[in-house]
Structures are given as structure tokens and as C-alpha cells.
Amino acid sequence: MSNLLSSILNMLFNFTNDWGLAIVGLTILVKVLLLPISIKQKTALLKQRKFTTEIDEIKKKYKGNETKMTEELTKYYTKNSSSFLGSFTGLIQIPILIILFNVIKTNSVDTGSILVPWVSNLKSYDTSYIIPLVYALVSISPNLLNYIRHLRNFDESKPLKQNLVSVIIISIILTSRSPVGIGIYFITSSLVSFIEELIYRLIIRNNRLKQI
Numbered sequence: 001m002s003n004l005l006s007s008i009l010n011m012l013f014n015f016t017n018d019w020g021l022a023i024v025g026l027t028i029l030v031k032v033l034l035l036p037i038s039i040k041q042k043t044a045l046l047k048q049r050k051f052t053t054e055i056d057e058i059k060k061k062y063k064g065n066e067t068k069m070t071e072e073l074t075k076y077y078t079k080n081s082s083s084f085l086g087s088f089t090g091l092i093q094i095p096i097l098i099i100l101f102n103v104i105k106t107n108s109v110d111t112g113s114i115l116v117p118w119v120s121n122l123k124s125y126d127t128s129y130i131i132p133l134v135y136a137l138v139s140i141s142p143n144l145l146n147y148i149r150h151l152r153n154f155d156e157s158k159p160l161k162q163n164l165v166s167v168i169i170i171s172i173i174l175t176s177r178s179p180v181g182i183g184i185y186f187i188t189s190s191l192v193s194f195i196e197e198l199i200y201r202l203i204i205r206n207n208r209l210k211q212i
Contacts, residue, residue: 005030005103019122020113020184023104027188035196042200104181115184122181129176131183136171138190140164142197 005026012022031038055073062069112120118128126132143164175183 005099009103018113018115019111019181020115023122023181023184024115024188026104027185028192031189031192031196038196039200042197046204101182101185104179104185113184116180119180122184123179125176125178126180126183129172131180131187132172132175135175135183135187135190136168138187138194139171140167141190141194143167145197145201 008029009022009026012025013019016022016025058072059069062072111122113122116122116126116131118130119126171186175186178186
């Protein structure tokens with residue numbers, strides 16, 4: 001797998017003559033290939049939120065009647081048990097992303113890119129901290145969708161401000177200590193994830209409106 005991704009990266013470089021654009025192309029390609037898995041994971045998480053709401057309703061309905069509550073919860077879990085497994089499909093992405101990370105880090109991306117003209121070598125660090133700051137903003141963008149009421153899923157709440165701050169800090173630390181090429185990968189991956197999440201939520205919202 002590592003050799004395959006490395007070959008594709010070199011092929012994209014030969015086509016674009018720019019390592020930065022090659023990394024962007026490779027990242028988009030991998031994200032597209034993983035799209036079915038990602039959609040399945042999002043759907044599973046959406047169902048889990050729905051399940052949580054419905055389970056709370058059952059507990060509220062049969063409060064004070066432990067026997068009936070246990071009976072109804074057992075029926076509910078039995079009926080929907082297979083739906084809980086979907087969220088684990090996201091784990092498949094982890095080894096692929098690790099391989100992609102290593103391919104970018106170890107390849108011969110020792111030149112600059114039109115995408116980052118202030119950096120002369122994609123294997124160096126961005127001492128201007130532009131890449132870390134851009135990635136920090138992009139990484140929290142999917143969470144900001146929860147602030148748009150029409151794009152929330154079920155009882156999904158707004159992300160806590162301290163959680164967003166934590167994501168920003170971690171993102172800056174991660175990319176400030178990584179080669180610029182890796183930073184380009186992180187930014188591209190996060191942008192694609194944001195677009196994917198936005199489209200998915202719009203589709204879900206449209207389907208709900210049709211059911212009304």
C-alpha cells in the first residue's frame with residue numbers, strides 16, 4: 001500500500017510538476033476512495049444520536065416501572081443492535097492515513113510549491129506559522145456547522161468553546177512540528193472533510209423536509 005501511494009504521488013508530481021499540488025491530489029484521491037466508509041460512519045453516528053434520544057424517551061415513559069422499562073429497552077436493543085456496528089468502520093481509515101502520512105514524510109518533496117511560496121522546502125517547518133494557523137481554522141470548521149440550527153442532526157448541541165480551543169491548540173502544535181508537506185495534507189484533508197460534512201448535512205436536511 002505504501003509503495004502504491006508513493007507511486008501515485010510521483011505520478012501526480014510528474015503531471016503537475018509541483019509537490020504541493022501532488023500532495024493535494026493524492027489526499028483528495030484517498031478521501032474519495034474512503035468516501036463510502038465515511039458516509040457509512042456518519043450514518044451510523046446519526047443513528048446512534050437518534051437511538052440515544054429514543055432510549056431516553058423509553059426511560060422517561062416507563063419511569064417507576066423497572067420491569068416494563070427493561071422489557072422495552074431489551075426489545076429496542078435487539079431490534080437495532082446491528083445498527084450500532086457501523087461506527088467502527090471508521091477505524092479502517094486509520095492504517096491508510098498512517099501510510100499516507102509516512103509516504104508524504106519520506107518522499108523526495110525537498111522543493112517548494114506554488115501553494116506555499118514563502119517556504120523553500122516542503123520538508124522544512126513553517127517558521128511563519130501560516131500553515132499551523134490555517135490548519136487550526138480549517139480543523140474546527142466542521143464543528144462550526146453545529147452553530148447553524150438548520151444543519152444540526154437531531155439533538156446535537158453546539159460544541160463547547162473549550163473544546164474548540166483545545167482543537168485549535170492541538171492543531172497548531174501538530175502542524176508547527178511537522179514538515180510543510182504534512183501540513184498541506186492536513187489542510188486538504190480537513191477541507192475535504194468539511195465539504196463532505198456540509199453536503200451530507202444538507203442532504204439529510206432535504207430528506208427531512210420531504211418527509212414533512
